[in-house]
Amino acid sequence: MADLSGVQQAVLWYPPSYDIRVESIPIPKIQDPDDAIIKITLAGLCGSDLHIYRGHDAVKESMVCGHEFIGEVLALGANFKSQGQTNRPALYSSLKVGDKVVSPFTVSCGECHFCRIGFTCRCPSGRLFGSPSTPGGQAQYVRVPKAGGTLYSLSGAGDFWSRSSQTNVNARPELADSSLLLMCDILPTGVFAAFQALNHPKMLPMSTGLPFPASSFRADGLNGSEKLGSEDTILTIAVIGLGPVGLCACISLLDMLATCQMTFRVVAVDLVEARREKMKAVYAVIDPSGKGTGEFIVASADESREIVQKWTDGMGCNCVLEVVGHNSALTLAYDLVRPFGTITSVGVHGASQMPFTGRQLYAKNISFDFGRCPVRAMFPMALELLVKRQDVFGDVGKETSLVDKIVGFNEAAKSYEEFDKGKVGKVLFDPWK
Amino acid sequence: MADLSGVQQAVLWYPPSYDIRVESIPIPKIQDPDDAIIKITLAGLCGSDLHIYRGHDAVKESMVCGHEFIGEVLALGANFKSQGQTNRPALYSSLKVGDKVVSPFTVSCGECHFCRIGFTCRCPSGRLFGSPSTPGGQAQYVRVPKAGGTLYSLSGAGDFWSRSSQTNVNARPELADSSLLLMCDILPTGVFAAFQALNHPKMLPMSTGLPFPASSFRADGLNGSEKLGSEDTILTIAVIGLGPVGLCACISLLDMLATCQMTFRVVAVDLVEARREKMKAVYAVIDPSGKGTGEFIVASADESREIVQKWTDGMGCNCVLEVVGHNSALTLAYDLVRPFGTITSVGVHGASQMPFTGRQLYAKNISFDFGRCPVRAMFPMALELLVKRQDVFGDVGKETSLVDKIVGFNEAAKSYEEFDKGKVGKVLFDPWK
Numbered sequence: 012m013a014d015l016s017g018v019q020q021a022v023l024w025y026p027p028s029y030d031i032r033v034e035s036i037p038i039p040k041i042q043d044p045d046d047a048i049i050k051i052t053l054a055g056l057c058g059s060d061l062h063i064y065r066g067h068d069a070v071k072e073s074m075v076c077g078h079e080f081i082g083e084v085l086a087l088g089a090n091f092k093s094q095g096q097t098n099r100p101a102l103y104s105s106l107k108v109g110d111k112v113v114s115p116f117t118v119s120c121g122e123c124h125f126c127r128i129g130f131t132c133r134c135p136s137g138r139l140f141g142s143p144s145t146p147g148g149q150a151q152y153v154r155v156p157k158a159g160g161t162l163y164s165l166s167g168a169g170d171f172w173s174r175s176s177q178t179n180v181n182a183r184p185e186l187a188d189s190s191l192l193l194m195c196d197i198l199p200t201g202v203f204a205a206f207q208a209l210n211h212p213k214m215l216p217m218s219t220g221l222p223f224p225a226s227s228f229r230a231d232g233l234n235g236s237e238k239l240g241s242e243d244t245i246l247t248i249a250v251i252g253l254g255p256v257g258l259c260a261c262i263s264l265l266d267m268l269a270t271c272q273m274t275f276r277v278v279a280v281d282l283v284e285a286r287r288e289k290m291k292a293v294y295a296v297i298d299p300s301g302k303g304t305g306e307f308i309v310a311s312a313d314e315s316r317e318i319v320q321k322w323t324d325g326m327g328c329n330c331v332l333e334v335v336g337h338n339s340a341l342t343l344a345y346d347l348v349r350p351f352g353t354i355t356s357v358g359v360h361g362a363s364q365m366p367f368t369g370r371q372l373y374a375k376n377i378s379f380d381f382g383r384c385p386v387r388a389m390f391p392m393a394l395e396l397l398v399k400r401q402d403v404f405g406d407v408g409k410e411t412s413l414v415d416k417i418v419g420f421n422e423a424a425k426s427y428e429e430f431d432k433g434k435v436g437k438v439l440f441d442p443w444k
Numbered sequence: 445m446a447d448l449s450g451v452q453q454a455v456l457w458y459p460p461s462y463d464i465r466v467e468s469i470p471i472p473k474i475q476d477p478d479d480a481i482i483k484i485t486l487a488g489l490c491g492s493d494l495h496i497y498r499g500h501d502a503v504k505e506s507m508v509c510g511h512e513f514i515g516e517v518l519a520l521g522a523n524f525k526s527q528g529q530t531n532r533p534a535l536y537s538s539l540k541v542g543d544k545v546v547s548p549f550t551v552s553c554g555e556c557h558f559c560r561i562g563f564t565c566r567c568p569s570g571r572l573f574g575s576p577s578t579p580g581g582q583a584q585y586v587r588v589p590k591a592g593g594t595l596y597s598l599s600g601a602g603d604f605w606s607r608s609s610q611t612n613v614n615a616r617p618e619l620a621d622s623s624l625l626l627m628c629d630i631l632p633t634g635v636f637a638a639f640q641a642l643n644h645p646k647m648l649p650m651s652t653g654l655p656f657p658a659s660s661f662r663a664d665g666l667n668g669s670e671k672l673g674s675e676d677t678i679l680t681i682a683v684i685g686l687g688p689v690g691l692c693a694c695i696s697l698l699d700m701l702a703t704c705q706m707t708f709r710v711v712a713v714d715l716v717e718a719r720r721e722k723m724k725a726v727y728a729v730i731d732p733s734g735k736g737t738g739e740f741i742v743a744s745a746d747e748s749r750e751i752v753q754k755w756t757d758g759m760g761c762n763c764v765l766e767v768v769g770h771n772s773a774l775t776l777a778y779d780l781v782r783p784f785g786t787i788t789s790v791g792v793h794g795a796s797q798m799p800f801t802g803r804q805l806y807a808k809n810i811s812f813d814f815g816r817c818p819v820r821a822m823f824p825m826a827l828e829l830l831v832k833r834q835d836v837f838g839d840v841g842k843e844t845s846l847v848d849k850i851v852g853f854n855e856a857a858k859s860y861e862e863f864d865k866g867k868v869g870k871v872l873f874d875p876w877k
Contacts, residue, residue: 124759125783127676128649129656133783133809210660212643216561223562223821227643243560326557338802350558350566351815360802369771369793369814376566376815381805382784388656 013086015040021150022423025073028066031424039154044090047158053192054149054440055079058254059359078116078140079195080148103159111165115386116196121160131387151442199393201259203384208330208355217244246275249347252334253281253290255437275305276322280315283433292411338366353378419444446519448473454583455856458506461499464857472587477523480591486625487582487873488512491687492792500794511549511573512628513581536592544598548819549629554593564820584875632826634692636817641763641788650677679708682780685767686714686723688870708738709755713748716866725844771799786811852877
């Protein structure tokens with residue numbers, strides 16, 4: 012049994028706001044037979060950590076930050092045993108001390124209705140790492156509740172590679188830890204945003220070539236219509252927010268549009284020039300010829316209004332991906348979207364009232380999808396993209412890479428500050444550096 | 445050419461509110477070559493007329509009310525001619541004086557992108573009958589703009605029966621005018637609400653038996669899951685608002701659930717006892733055995749909370765249909781819906797701010813579909829249901845019929861008052877009575 016009696020270094024947030032300290036605290040212990048203790052290899056700093064950082068969540072106690080981490084198993088609770096687990100998630104039988112694991116940013120039991128149907132982030136046993144009740148992963152060690160349902164193993168039988176047999180992953184590629192860390196939250200969340208938007212029934216006339224409602228489930232010609240012409244099936248899309256999740260959303264969206272051979276126009280919007288420059292650099296890698304089946308433009312908010320106006324002769328976007336988590340982004344999304352358009356919001360929103368009247372929403376027949384990515388359910392689809400786009404996900408520190416740098420905890424406070432101000436993109440922590 | 449020089453009787457609303465008068469006004473004239481003048485046979489009083497009636501829309505001039513009407517063609521503009529119309533909607537070639545027609549409650553050109561893809565109610569040339577710019581159908585005559593795109597002909601070639609060749613309508617059933625009048629708005633709107641709710645991607649795990657995201661477009665087993673068990677695929681649904689549109693939504697929903705052989709639990713909610721009693725009477729007709737593949741309970745708001753709590757062990761409804769158009773209904777919908785649930789709102793909402801914070805919507809992964817029914821596009825599906833359920837749509841004045849009574853304009857003011865107070869259900873006007 013591992014020695015859990017010592018202390019570790021961890022990144023703590025102190026109320027009321029903007030106060031990050033690295034401290035020595037006890038190594039967590041097994042509290043429940045479903046627990047695992049993970050020795051952390053890498054931890055991420057994520058845009059939604061900034062809500063806590065800025066004091067928006069009215070948390071009153073200090074806490075260990077971070078909901079993105081990968082590592083290896085140091086200790087397991089009594090429910091992990093090789094026999095007699097037929098009705099429980101496979102990891103309760105197969106996970107071993109020393110196995111390499113990735114954790115989604117929320118706990119999910121893997122056994123309830125929500126987990127079974129794929130809405131894993133709303134498991135009633137769910138918890139968010141890096142919240143007052145659940146110490147986070149910006150530490151040397153973390154306790155993972157319901158670990159047999161929550162974790163993905165990168166070792167041994169039943170791991171996530173073997174689940175990807177239908178993908179273009181034929182071997183087990185060697186992926187760097189910095190690449191795998193993106194699987195905890197930001198890459199699946201970006202894929203979720205793009206997937207939700209393109210799969211909304213209001214997009215189906217464009218993707219099926221059949222008018223509503225025939226597009227939805229009855230291709231029986233009840234609408235009396237021929238197939239739509241090409242001028243009716245162009246998709247115009249805006250992505251608002253080009254932080255790390257927004258970048259992932261754009262990369263995923265462009266991949267899905269290319270796969271489906273859709274004709275598209277995408278405008279990617281951010282207020283911060285550095286983020287726009289990063290997006291342009293990434294796009295230059297993923298579509299070096301710029302000759303896909305569509306157009307892709309990076310723009311400021313004001314520019315985006317003009318671009319969409321011009322592209323669509325005033326109609327607006329078919330869908331808008333909102334990857335910010337602020338009312339100003341929702342308002343821009345409303346302005347940019349056309350009647351019968353859809354707004355997919357994966358931004359983490361706070362206590363502000365929705366900035367819309369009922370009349371505004373009725374008058375434009377708006378659809379919304381709000382909320383958190385079920386990372387566990389999106390894992391296979393996100394993994395496929397991770398492998399496919401190692402050209403941007405695999406590198407660290409280049410102008411074209413998604414991860415800007417890997418630093419030690421000694422740079423934690425500074426990194427929060429710079430990330431908060433948009434001066435740096437994705438930062439990872441190596442707790443042992 | 446018809447004589448359009450005389451006067452007619454019409455129901456007018458006067459500002460600021462609650463002021464309905466029957467007056468003599470000029471018969472409308474052709475103003476544009478795409479116009480038709482219709483002699484009205486029957487006109488409906490609809491729940492959304494009450495927004496104007498109550499003065500919520502801040503209209504400052506008197507106007508002719510009503511957006512539901514059927515009738516026959518009295519005069520046609522110059523663009524209706526039997527030759528040289530190959531690029532225009534068929535009615536510009538085929539419609540004749542004397543033809544019987546049904547009108548959707550909004551004008552749609554039939555020629556723009558929105559009309560082509562089936563989102564007809566957001567045609568840029570769209571207008572709402574019974575609004576300040578477009579005199580309504582509670583009159584003896586009405587002018588229909590873009591009539592070749594807007595109207596449905598019940599006579600001659602290319603009429604709506606011939607479009608329904610794939611349905612169970614094999615002959616042309618004789619439908620009473622009171623039955624056809626429901627096609628202008630309330631029946632298609634009810635079908636639209638049910639259709640949108642059941643076709644939302646968040647319902648697909650329940651209807652396909654595959655977990656998200658495999659349920660949406662990839663049944664390739666990427667999720668590594670077997671088919672879901674029956675306990676995971678029960679649909680729990682609430683319908684809030686049992687006015688005439690709400691009744692149509694329930695009838696449509698029950699029909700779709702039966703067709704798909706889904707196991708379901710539906711609670712139908714209204715504050716007004718008379719509406720709940722009407723719903724019970726209608727349900728007794730459409731499922732006389734009470735032995736469908738699910739449960740159906742009519743309840744007050746408070747009762748609905750308890751019922752859903754008990755049915756779902758606190759999870760909540762998979763989807764909620766909001767057919768009221770008031771923030772109290774949206775709030776109840778939020779309370780009743782489960783995480784990853786969807787709220788489909790066809791209620792006509794006013795100037796109130798949405799009663800939700802971003803955090804509430806994020807925390808429950810809520811999806812919304814707001815807005816007006818594209819009646820023209822929903823016509824075939826609604827017509828199928830109209831024919832199938834003549835047992836409730838075909839009768840007038842029975843406890844079990846959807847239309848309560850047909851009155852003359854001399855009862856217009858009284859009918860508005862009674863309808864506003866929930867004392868009467870669907871009322872139709874015969875302008876010649």
